[in-house]
Amino acid sequence: xxxxxxxxxxxxxxxxxxxxxxxxxxxxxxxxxxxxxxxxxxxxxxxxxxxxxxxxxxxxxxxxxxxxxxxxxxxxxxxxxxxxxxxxxxxxxxxxxxxxxxxxxxxxxxxxxxxxxxxxxxxxxxxxxxxxxxxxxxxxxxxxxxxxxxxxxxxxxxxxxxxxxxxxxxxxxxxxxxxxxxxxxxxxxxxxxxxxxxxxxxxxxxxxxxxxxxxxxxxxxxxxxxxxxxxxxxxxxxxxxxxxxxxxxxxxxxxxxxxxxxxxxxxxxxxxxxxxxxxxxxxxxxxxxx
Amino acid sequence: xxxxxxxxxxxxxxxxxxxxxxxxxxxxxxxxxxxxxxxxxxxxxxxxxxxxxxxxxxxxxxxxxxxxxxxxxxxxxxxxxxxxxxxxxxxxxxxxxxxxxxxxxxxxxxxxxxxxxxxxxxxxxxxxxxxxxxxxxxxxxxxxxxxxxxxxxxxxxxxxxxxxxxxxxxxxxxxxxxxxxxxxxxxxxxxxxxxxxxxxxxxxxxxxxxxxxxxxxxxxxxxxxxxxxxxxxxxxxxxxxxxxxxxxxxxxxxxxxxxxxxxxxxxxxxxxxxxxxxxxxxxxxxxxxx
Numbered sequence: 001x002x003x004x005x006x007x008x009x010x011x012x013x014x015x016x017x018x019x020x021x022x023x024x025x026x027x028x029x030x031x032x033x034x035x036x037x038x039x040x041x042x043x044x045x046x047x048x049x050x051x052x053x054x055x056x057x058x059x060x061x062x063x064x065x066x067x068x069x070x071x072x073x074x075x076x077x078x079x080x081x082x083x084x085x086x087x088x089x090x091x092x093x094x095x096x097x098x099x100x101x102x103x104x105x106x107x108x109x110x111x112x113x114x115x116x117x118x119x120x121x122x123x124x125x126x127x128x129x130x131x132x133x134x135x136x137x138x139x140x141x142x143x144x145x146x147x148x149x150x151x152x153x154x155x156x157x158x159x160x161x162x163x164x165x166x167x168x169x170x171x172x173x174x175x176x177x178x179x180x181x182x183x184x185x186x187x188x189x190x191x192x193x194x195x196x197x198x199x200x201x202x203x204x205x206x207x208x209x210x211x212x213x214x215x216x217x218x219x220x221x222x223x224x225x226x227x228x229x230x231x232x233x234x235x236x237x238x239x240x241x242x243x244x245x246x247x248x249x250x251x252x253x254x255x256x257x258x259x260x261x262x263x264x265x266x267x268x269x270x271x272x273x274x275x276x277x278x279x280x281x282x283x284x285x286x287x288x289x290x
Numbered sequence: 291x292x293x294x295x296x297x298x299x300x301x302x303x304x305x306x307x308x309x310x311x312x313x314x315x316x317x318x319x320x321x322x323x324x325x326x327x328x329x330x331x332x333x334x335x336x337x338x339x340x341x342x343x344x345x346x347x348x349x350x351x352x353x354x355x356x357x358x359x360x361x362x363x364x365x366x367x368x369x370x371x372x373x374x375x376x377x378x379x380x381x382x383x384x385x386x387x388x389x390x391x392x393x394x395x396x397x398x399x400x401x402x403x404x405x406x407x408x409x410x411x412x413x414x415x416x417x418x419x420x421x422x423x424x425x426x427x428x429x430x431x432x433x434x435x436x437x438x439x440x441x442x443x444x445x446x447x448x449x450x451x452x453x454x455x456x457x458x459x460x461x462x463x464x465x466x467x468x469x470x471x472x473x474x475x476x477x478x479x480x481x482x483x484x485x486x487x488x489x490x491x492x493x494x495x496x497x498x499x500x501x502x503x504x505x506x507x508x509x510x511x512x513x514x515x516x517x518x519x520x521x522x523x524x525x526x527x528x529x530x531x532x533x534x535x536x537x538x539x540x541x542x543x544x545x546x547x548x549x550x551x552x553x554x555x556x557x558x559x560x561x562x563x564x565x566x567x568x569x570x571x572x573x574x575x576x577x578x579x580x
Binding site: 246 | 429462497532535538557558
């Protein structure tokens with residue numbers, strides 16, 4: 001794909017990149033923004049679940065990414081960081097942006113391996129914080145969950161900040177949305193998954209509970225937690241903590257449970273991974289923040 | 291303590307609350323800011339490691355906090371949220387602020403139980419992100435670590451955002467600073483702790499490694515990780531992950547390791563905690579962020 005240089009911030013081909021923060025708030029009608037090299041490389045990989053509509057690079061970033069761009073089959077625009085920043089409405093330090101297309105949302109049933117295969121599905125109930133949703137996706141990918149299901153109240157995993165916090169996991173981990181008012185336990189039954197509600201008031205400790213081969217791990221928002229009606233009808237787990245400070249971030253608690261469930265069902269690599277970890281924290285604009 | 295109403299933002303008694311964000315950047319010379327009811331209650335508890343210099347409340351918050359204020363033995367100033375916001379330089383929604391005094395930094399040796407008692411100490415090497423430092427403290431408290439040690443490059447746990455992300459754990463978990471250039475392994479030896487370096491390239495998986503009774507768990511920053519020289523000389527652990535996405539947030543990885551080490555050394559409550567989890571996410575200004 002031969003890149004096209006653009007130096008007019010008002011060029012209509014750059015419209016999907018315009019006023020980025022304002023657009024975050026009102027939604028993008030089927031599009032989302034990808035930032036940085038790590039996530040662009042994931043979009044270009046076989047594992048990406050979404051098509052890339054276009055790529056916008058600072059010219060100096062192009063040579064190092066040429067291999068990636070060939071795989072993307074999308075137009076590549078080159079614009080200096082000053083133009084990129086003028087379009088976006090704030091400084092674009094890394095000079096790597098892309099627009100993805102959400103496509104049609106899959107049905108939850110299409111994402112979960114049918115029985116009797118093992119299955120590990122993460123269910124997010126009322127997670128209204130983008131950092132937490134992004135972190136849950138990162139953990140789901142790290143521990144090999146098959147899919148993430150989100151209720152209608154939870155944040156969009158393709159929101160810019162959620163993708164970033166997920167280290168790109170939101171682009172490769174299958175996820176689906178439940179309609180408003182959907183009943184998690186009915187969904188678990190329909191998918192032949194055992195619902196496990198994780199809560200500080202759970203009845204079994206995580207380590208004591210025998211992990212099921214097909215699990216739907218349910219996380220609720222910090223503070224209010226999972227609805228009482230759900231807790232009353234599900235198998236409930238808690239994480240053993242020190243006396244006097246039983247407070248964990250919801251994504252961290254989820255990571256502990258996913259690690260346990262994934263380990264018990266043989267999802268974790270026994271040997272060292274060969275590739276270094278993709279990490280948004282390694283980017284030049286996330287260092288030295290003290 | 292009878293509260294004192296103040297309606298002049300320039301009143302010198304409010305000076306420690308002035309220009310809060312700018313002051314975050316340049317430091318506070320022995321003071322730090324506490325925000326919100328959960329953290330103020332921790333400051334008033336027996337577990338707080340720091341003295342409170344003063345409290346600044348919106349008048350409507352005073353009745354609900356009167357019990358806490360009696361325990362604090364510090365002057366209480368009342369000012370409307372408009373005045374509070376004018377002093378701080380940004381909107382103060384919750385109307386609950388306090389200034390703490392850092393006091394003298396303790397020596398690391400004073401924070402670690404002497405042998406042969408079990409000990410669990412978290413070591414943060416080059417953690418230059420306040421969210422990660424705060425999250426590490428929250429996890430250290432949740433899993434009953436005795437202390438946190440930070441190298442000279444790591445962020446200040448009493449930075450405003452770090453306290454908030456820690457859910458107040460930075461106010462109650464003993465911590466100490468190492469001088470620049472300090473050698474973690476020499477410190478571990480001096481304190482009779484076994485150093486465990488957590489890294490994606492660690493030689494033993496967390497679950498396979500027999501946990502020592504006295505551990506110094508070392509976390510490095512995401513991306514660069516722990517220094518190669520340290521990794522070569524320490525016992526190294528990794529967390530088993532799914533093939534193809536070996537990427538975990540550093541605080542999340544630390545939580546998994548702390549949970550394992552704490553569980554093996556009997557630090558975790560076998561039964562349900564009686565009190566609900568303190569959670570900054572439950573505050574009114576952290577909800578509905580989608």
